[in-house]
Amino acid sequence: MNNIVSNIQAIQNRINEACEKANRNPNEVKLLLATKTVSAENIKHAIEAGACIIGENKIQEIKEKYESLKSVVHEKHFIGHLQSNKIKEILRYEVSCLQSLDRLDLAEKLQQRLATENKELDVYIQVNTSGEESKFGVAPNDATTLVKSVATLKNINIKGLMTIGLFSAEHNKVRQCFALLKSIQQSIIRENIEGVDMKELSMGMSGDMEIAIEEGATMIRVGTAIFGNRIYPDSYYWNESKAVN
Numbered sequence: 001m002n003n004i005v006s007n008i009q010a011i012q013n014r015i016n017e018a019c020e021k022a023n024r025n026p027n028e029v030k031l032l033l034a035t036k037t038v039s040a041e042n043i044k045h046a047i048e049a050g051a052c053i054i055g056e057n058k059i060q061e062i063k064e065k066y067e068s069l070k071s072v073v074h075e076k077h078f079i080g081h082l083q084s085n086k087i088k089e090i091l092r093y094e095v096s097c098l099q100s101l102d103r104l105d106l107a108e109k110l111q112q113r114l115a116t117e118n119k120e121l122d123v124y125i126q127v128n129t130s131g132e133e134s135k136f137g138v139a140p141n142d143a144t145t146l147v148k149s150v151a152t153l154k155n156i157n158i159k160g161l162m163t164i165g166l167f168s169a170e171h172n173k174v175r176q177c178f179a180l181l182k183s184i185q186q187s188i189i190r191e192n193i194e195g196v197d198m199k200e201l202s203m204g205m206s207g208d209m210e211i212a213i214e215e216g217a218t219m220i221r222v223g224t225a226i227f228g229n230r231i232y233p234d235s236y237y238w239n240e241s242k243a244v245n
């Protein structure tokens with residue numbers, strides 16, 4: 001637990017330093033705790049240490065931790081691949097933002113369900129900026145079109161974009177991913193699409209958060225650097241067959 005508290009402090013220091021370097025205000029960069037595989041107890045410690053946004057990749061984990069986390073005030077985002085048969089559950093478990101919206105058919109089904117339940121949901125559009133087959137997200141060239149279509153769905157509120165950068169030791173290539181997301185954001189803003197808010201850029205993780213902050217991230221998603229290594233490889237979360245739907 002002490003580790004979690006001091007690790008969050010260390011992340012805040014990294015945010016501050018990166019912001020200083022990039023001439024940005026650290027208040028512009030929110031921290032999301034990437035809590036896959038993390039116990040509810042450890043998540044609570046992190047929330048008590050001052051973090052307030054968590055992100056989960058799987059409905060099953062949200063469900064398992066739901067009761068235990070009720071006692072701490074927090075905001076819950078979904079950052080994993082969402083299958084359309086799980087839409088009901090992200091609403092049932094009070095997810096307030098879906099960061100991984102990457103296709104119109106999912107958005108349309110989500111809209112239907114939201115209308116039925118008389119609810120609204122914030123979303124970020126996930127863009128595949130690395131070009132890797134294994135990663136989800138709309139292709140960069142199709143992002144604006146998707147935003148325009150989703151913008152017509154009344155109960156869905158677009159708040160920004162999300163991406164997972166390339167895993168690479170070559171910082172330039174990682175940086176290109178984040179710069180691409182920023183440039184897509186700028187071009188969508190220029191289109192002035194009604195009902196579209198493009199403030200949020202969710203990008204950067206334990207290994208590349210400084211680069212993301214330098215390129216304009218407003219939210220970084222950090223797991224390992226706070227909670228330690230996970231027992232499952234990330235491919236378990238990211239490489240699920242796209243056919244499963």
Ligand SMILES: *Cc1c(COP(=O)(O)O)cnc(C)c1O
Nearest residue numbers: 034079205206221222223224225
């Ligand atoms: C796990 C995960 C993260 C955090 O990754 P770390 O390297 O552990 O910081 C960020 N974003 C998504 C979508 C994730 O699945």
